[in-house]
Amino acid sequence: MxxxxxxxxxxxxxxxxxxxLRHLGFQVTIFExxxxxxxxxxxxxHNGFRFDMGPxxxxLPELVDELFGLFGKKPEDYIRYDKLDVITKYFYEDGLILNAYSNVNKLAEEIGSKTNVPPEATKKYLRDAATTYDLTADNFIFKPFNSETLKSKKFWKAALRIRKLNVTKTMHELNKKYFGDARVxxxxxxxxxxxxxxxxxxxxxxxVISHLEHNLGAFFPEKGMYQIVESIYRLAQEQGIEFRFNEKVQEIRTAKGKAIGVSTPEGSYDFDLxxxxxxxxxxxxxxxxxKDVPAIQRKQERSSSALILYWGISKEHPELEMHNILFSDDYKKEFEQLFNAKELPEDPTVYIFISSKQVPADAPQGHENWFVMINAPADAGQDWEQEIAAARTRIIRKIRRVLKTDIENHILFERQLDPVMIxxxxxxxxxxxxxNSSNNKFAAFLRHKNYSSGIKNLYFVGGSVHPGGGIPxxxxxxxxxxxLIDKTSTS
Ligand SMILES: Cc1cc2nc3c(=O)[nH]c(=O)nc-3n(C[C@H](O)[C@H](O)[C@H](O)COP(=O)(O)OP(=O)(O)OC[C@H]3O[C@@H](n4cnc5c(N)ncnc54)[C@H](O)[C@@H]3O)c2cc1C
Structure with missing residues (x-):
């Protein structure tokens, strides 16, 4: 059975x-x-517009593809995606505009032609980021970090080249070493x-994150980001996974140190895992x-959150790409406000994502779907209503100042997502x-493991545990x- x-x-x-789990032969029920x-x-x-609300x-789309491969399916029968030429268009307060091309040579030339950073500096930075990735990926990103890691040859190879890992420098210190222009x-x-x-x-x-984007590439699904979910969900249904939507798990049932099931308002269910x-x-x-939150987790700082305004826009902006950044003038101050003062920044970096640039069906003709995001602190009981109203005014002013457009006159409707709603x-x-954030050099190693050390047959996945957040x-x-399960069941 x-x-x-x-x-x-x-x-x-x-x-x-x-x-x-299905691939390992389990009968699977997902409670959502x-x-x-x-x-x-x-x-x-809404009204002919479609908005991706999150990522x-x-x-690394191959990690999505891999799921289809498990069942002998072709990913392209479920999802197709394109590699972006310009990943992000960056706008600075002093008028500089940089197109961050996916192609490293083009990116290096773009930066070289508009700043005093020689193209070789950008190329070397991305070559070195690739080395850091090669040394960390197999020890850490794609493997549990545990006593086995310490026995592996790959770990010791990386440990011997520890300087290449740049653990002791902050990201900002590292970047300053390579680039003589504050904007780069x-x-x-x-x-x-x-x-x-x-x-x-x-x-x-x-x-290593810039390596993923610039050396390996940034992609976009043909029908937008939610297609990633739709395609995997379809595969899950075909494989006989049962979904119980609108059913919140209230307790993980345990007995004699083992997980034995879950309970929800609709009942109590027995499971082996x-x-x-x-x-x-x-x-x-x-x-x-x-059980209490382990002390080590309690001590870690939460990652940042976000404030997002979704706007139906009654106009097209050919000067914008799908991903656009309007940088703050004082980045250090922005992060002090986010992580120390825990408030929305006075001069926020504004991210404008317009999926209709790539997926025309996402907005009616002559219109655009704007996802306007600023970084926000995690919720600490701030007066969000007041903070958000003030931030919205600052966002609109910044768009007017940097893009020279009075966007407010073109907003047909607005929806919002904030830390409390998330x-x-x-x-x-x-x-x-x-x-958790990775705001210290040990944080990445201190994420919760993918299993419970106190309760057998209980495992953890997702962005709050090892190896971290983000789709890949x-x-x-x-x-x-x-x-881990395969190993336990076969040992
Ligand atoms: C605005 C925004 C922008 C982002 N941008 C990017 C990006 O560009 N690229 C990127 O890679 N990542 C991005 N991320 C991060 C990425 O979305 C997350 O890391 C990832 O989607 C998290 O997935 P997850 O499986 O950990 O959990 P979640 O997506 O948080 O899902 C957890 C699910 O569990 C359900 N649930 C919780 N408790 C219970 C319960 N008791 N019973 C039943 N169900 C329960 C919830 O309803 C939810 O559906 C972004 C996130 C946000 C919000």
């Missing part, structure tokens, strides 16, 4: 976990408290925000009433986008979880 596994949460981590799959990867439609940048430093510092961290604190090792995709803080605080919708503790790492967490 097939063993039964419960997955709590149908975020990308939970969907991937369900498929991995909301009415649809995706968690933070979500969409809404907009897609790297700012461009590469921004990658710290890809896991909700502060470039003035996070280690230089995180330069439980995997949670819910935020690890929420798991300890709400689903395991006899927590309410997805259970993400304090509305953090990526679990969530997919990697599900793979690691399945490898």
């Amino acid at each position: 097939e063993k039964k596994a419960a997955v709590i949460g149908a975020g990308i981590g939970g969907l991937a976990a369900g498929l991995r 408290s909301s009415g649809k799959a995706g968690g933070k990867i979500n969409e809404f439609r 907009s940048l897609f790297t 430093v700012q461009l590469f510092d921004r990658y710290a925000t890809y896991n909700g961290s502060n470039p003035y604190q996070t280690p230089g090792t995180l330069s 439980v995997v949670s995709d819910a935020d690890i803080f929420t798991v300890y605080k709400k689903l395991l009433p006899d 927590e309410r919708k997805t259970g993400s503790y304090k509305g953090a986008l990526y679990g 790492l969530c997919l990697s967490s599900a793979k690691m979880m399945s490898e």
